[in-house]
Amino acid sequence: MTNKDNEPQDSARVRSRRRVNQRLRDAVSKETSGDLKDVEIPPKKLDWMKRTYQWGVKADVTDSGLTIGALNVGIYGEIPDRWDDQSRMPRGAYPMPGVPPIGYSISEKRDLWADNAADLYEEAIQRRWTPATDIPWEAIGPLPDDVEAAVCQLCTMLCQHANTEIETLGTWLHQMSYGYHEVKLFLATEMFDAARHFEVFRKRALSNGGGLGLELKGDVKRMIIESRGGWSETALLLYLLRGLFTFTIYRYGSILANNDAEKAIFEKSVQDKARHLSYGLEHLRYAITRQDDKDLVFNNLLGIGERLVARECKEPIVLEPLAVIFGGGVEGAQSGMRTAQRLMSDYVNLYLSSLRSIGIDRSDSLSNDLKSYLL
Amino acid sequence: MTISKEELDLAPAVREFGEDNNLDLSWLDTRGEWGVRAEPSKRGLTLGDIQLGSYGEPGDHSDNMTGRPRGARARNDAYRVGGYKIRSKADIWLSNAHVLYEESLQRQWSSATDVPWNTIKPLPDDIERAQCQLATFLTEVEFVAAEVPGRWLAATTPDYFEPRMFLISQVMDESRHLDVFRKRAFANGGGLMQRPNVTTSGTVGSIDLSNDFTEMSSRLHITGEGSVLTIFRMGELMAYNEAEKTIYRLAAQDEARHVAFGVMHLRYLAETEPERKEEIHCYLDEGEGALVAGNQNPASRDTAQSEALAILLGGGEKNFDEGYRKLMAVRKRQAREYVQRVRSAGFGERFENGRANQELLAYTR
Ligand SMILES: [Fe+2]
Ligand SMILES: [Fe+2]
Numbered sequence: 001m002t003n004k005d006n007e008p009q010d011s012a013r014v015r016s017r018r019r020v021n022q023r024l025r026d027a028v029s030k031e032t033s034g035d036l037k038d039v040e041i042p043p044k045k046l047d048w049m050k051r052t053y054q055w056g057v058k059a060d061v062t063d064s065g066l067t068i069g070a071l072n073v074g075i076y077g078e079i080p081d082r083w084d085d086q087s088r089m090p091r092g093a094y095p096m097p098g099v100p101p102i103g104y105s106i107s108e109k110r111d112l113w114a115d116n117a118a119d120l121y122e123e124a125i126q127r128r129w130t131p132a133t134d135i136p137w138e139a140i141g142p143l144p145d146d147v148e149a150a151v152c153q154l155c156t157m158l159c160q161h162a163n164t165e166i167e168t169l170g171t172w173l174h175q176m177s178y179g180y181h182e183v184k185l186f187l188a189t190e191m192f193d194a195a196r197h198f199e200v201f202r203k204r205a206l207s208n209g210g211g212l213g214l215e216l217k218g219d220v221k222r223m224i225i226e227s228r229g230g231w232s233e234t235a236l237l238l239y240l241l242r243g244l245f246t247f248t249i250y251r252y253g254s255i256l257a258n259n260d261a262e263k264a265i266f267e268k269s270v271q272d273k274a275r276h277l278s279y280g281l282e283h284l285r286y287a288i289t290r291q292d293d294k295d296l297v298f299n300n301l302l303g304i305g306e307r308l309v310a311r312e313c314k315e316p317i318v319l320e321p322l323a324v325i326f327g328g329g330v331e332g333a334q335s336g337m338r339t340a341q342r343l344m345s346d347y348v349n350l351y352l353s354s355l356r357s358i359g360i361d362r363s364d365s366l367s368n369d370l371k372s373y374l375l
Numbered sequence: 376m377t378i379s380k381e382e383l384d385l386a387p388a389v390r391e392f393g394e395d396n397n398l399d400l401s402w403l404d405t406r407g408e409w410g411v412r413a414e415p416s417k418r419g420l421t422l423g424d425i426q427l428g429s430y431g432e433p434g435d436h437s438d439n440m441t442g443r444p445r446g447a448r449a450r451n452d453a454y455r456v457g458g459y460k461i462r463s464k465a466d467i468w469l470s471n472a473h474v475l476y477e478e479s480l481q482r483q484w485s486s487a488t489d490v491p492w493n494t495i496k497p498l499p500d501d502i503e504r505a506q507c508q509l510a511t512f513l514t515e516v517e518f519v520a521a522e523v524p525g526r527w528l529a530a531t532t533p534d535y536f537e538p539r540m541f542l543i544s545q546v547m548d549e550s551r552h553l554d555v556f557r558k559r560a561f562a563n564g565g566g567l568m569q570r571p572n573v574t575t576s577g578t579v580g581s582i583d584l585s586n587d588f589t590e591m592s593s594r595l596h597i598t599g600e601g602s603v604l605t606i607f608r609m610g611e612l613m614a615y616n617e618a619e620k621t622i623y624r625l626a627a628q629d630e631a632r633h634v635a636f637g638v639m640h641l642r643y644l645a646e647t648e649p650e651r652k653e654e655i656h657c658y659l660d661e662g663e664g665a666l667v668a669g670n671q672n673p674a675s676r677d678t679a680q681s682e683a684l685a686i687l688l689g690g691g692e693k694n695f696d697e698g699y700r701k702l703m704a705v706r707k708r709q710a711r712e713y714v715q716r717v718r719s720a721g722f723g724e725r726f727e728n729g730r731a732n733q734e735l736l737a738y739t740r
Contacts, residue, residue, distance in 0.1 A: 066490070125483070181553065211446070213402060330400065
């Protein structure tokens with residue numbers, strides 16, 4: 001997508017910008033030669049001019065432009081395992097003494113880092129989209145009441161998934177030290193994506209004669225929001241238990257969609273979600289390889305978390321709307337439920353294989369409730 | 376939440392079917408308002424277009440502690456895990472947050488590919504150092520604005536999601552600002568320089584520590600970003616190539632939205648809770664003091680970043696005096712624009728009754 005204000009500029013716009021700038025220059029030079037002519041000018045210190053840890057650095061502009069990852073050259077690319085500075089000093093800047101601390105609680109690299117964060121940040125920006133104008137809303141036509149109600153109930157749940165993501169990231173982002181800005185930048189894009197998902201599913205629910213449905217009881221949200229021990233633990237629940245489930249639903253978008261608008265919504269959302277999971281898995285892998293018992297901690301949390309996910313999935317509002325949509329209405333819900341079961345089976349399989357990819361094997365310890373979904 | 380008659384008509388046959396097929400299906404008739412059909416307007420299907428019926432403007436207070444989407448059917452057994460501190464509309468609301476949010480989506484840009492980096496050519500050493508000093512300063516203060524609004528997201532009920540969504544877009548914008556100025560520091564054979572030699576955070580009355588959203592907003596959106604916006608708008612005077620001009624122009628677009636949010640929120644508060652005006656004036660008193668002292672104002676005096684600006688505006692160290700005079704012209708503009716904004720927000724009386732900071736007012740003359 002190109003920025004509307006950044007397309008090859010028509011000459012009228014350039015001319016008008018030039019006129020404005022000329023007026024600005026004229027006004028400023030009138031002021032400097034008038035009122036400000038005799039303003040008292042303090043002696044210059046210029047002590048900052050030599051204050052740099054490394055000078056002469058030039059980052060490469062590539063086919064993907066000038067990326068944030070490309071800036072990691074020389075000392076600026078040294079990303080320490082611990083970041084003790086408690087202020088917003090940019091990594092690699094020349095420090096000044098006496099700056100009061102802000103109070104960042106996450107200052108160990110192992111507690112948030114993922115090597116792919118910088119690239120995912122740039123990718124998120126390149127792949128941005130706008131629910132208002134990038135979805136062909138006019139393609140939505142009347143649906144039978146039961147199907148519309150099911151779509152709306154699904155949208156209500158997906159809004160809640162997005163809302164949990166927003167509130168979780170909002171809680172953690174400001175606790176992360178500035179020395180790891182790549183991760184903070186990426187998580188800002190994830191939060192922005194989640195806002196868009198919240199928006200697009202609300203818009204879908206309110207655009208075709210339906211309306212929002214019933215709220216979730218909140219078992220999984222509670223688990224994620226009340227996870228306070230560390231970002232890695234929260235990330236485990238947010239990405240692996242909830243995130244993979246949301247992702248699997250989005251991935252079934254092509255069969256869930258009743259029209260091109262819904263298809264576009266799921267296609268765009270699944271791309272975003274894939275990025276979030278990509279960071280999440282990379283970080284969890286990083287965290288596990290740098291701490292001895294992290295895999296045991298994760299295993300313990302997952303044992304409890306799986307049961308909560310299974311409990312939430314037993315709520316009628318989670319799988320029944322999917323079954324009604326897959327079945328093309330209430331009458332087809334029985335066969336639709338078989339597709340919903342397949343979706344659940346895919347989710348659980350993806351969960352297990354994702355865990356294996358970060359070095360955790362739960363094939364024997366998987367909770368019975370989740371196991372029962374495997375086909 | 377009301378359920379329409381048509382909705383209830385769905386029920387009997389469905390219930391029977393559900394019982395036969397081991398399906399609950401009760402959710403089909405337990406839901407929020409039914410029959411809503413938003414139509415796309417000329418800007419697509421916007422948040423404004425879906426503010427319909429019970430999904431429209433929220434009430435003055437919110438009892439939503441579970442995080443349900445506004446207008447969804449509440450249930451009694453849902454966990455109250457939200458812990459939302461902001462549940463009074465006037466604390467965070469403004470009339471057009473949804474418009475500003477939609478605009479932000481339309482105007483997103485990429486610092487990697489929308490800035491013509493190849494137009495940056497080697498510059499004299501003093502200019503490059505001044506540019507990198509300014510970039511270092513901005514890399515740091517832009518992140519105040521990227522971090523602080525984020526803290527209010529989880530603290531605000533989703534019933535007031537429109538301002539919340541705007542704040543998320545601001546976190547995104549400011550992340551890009553941090554990123555674009557860091558990129559500028561490394562784009563031309565320079566590097567990062569000295570971090571600000573004045574305190575930008577961590578003291579009482581600073582943007583970081585505010586416990587009240589409006590206090591935070593008055594400092595962040597009105598005084599802080601307002602003064603940065605003036606500078607970005609004058610970027611033409613301190614840019615040495617198309618890349619720098621583009622950076623300032625695009626960043627100014629974003630800042631204008633952030634400042635507009637603050638002005639509109641203050642206006643809403645002044646209109647709906649005039650009893651808070653006196654308190655807000657106290658924040659503005661502090662903000663004006665900071666504008667003059669200039670901890671977060673790159674155009675303040677006697678700081679590394681103000682000297683850097685004077686060099687950039689003058690065209691080199693040898694023209695420092697001329698640059699300094701231009702810097703004072705920037706400050707005059709900042710002061711005038713600040714006065715305009717505060718007037719527009721409904722707090723203009725401070726400029727008539729002698730309350731406003733006199734040193735600041737002197738700049739407007
Ligand atoms: Fe900014
Ligand atoms: Fe801003």
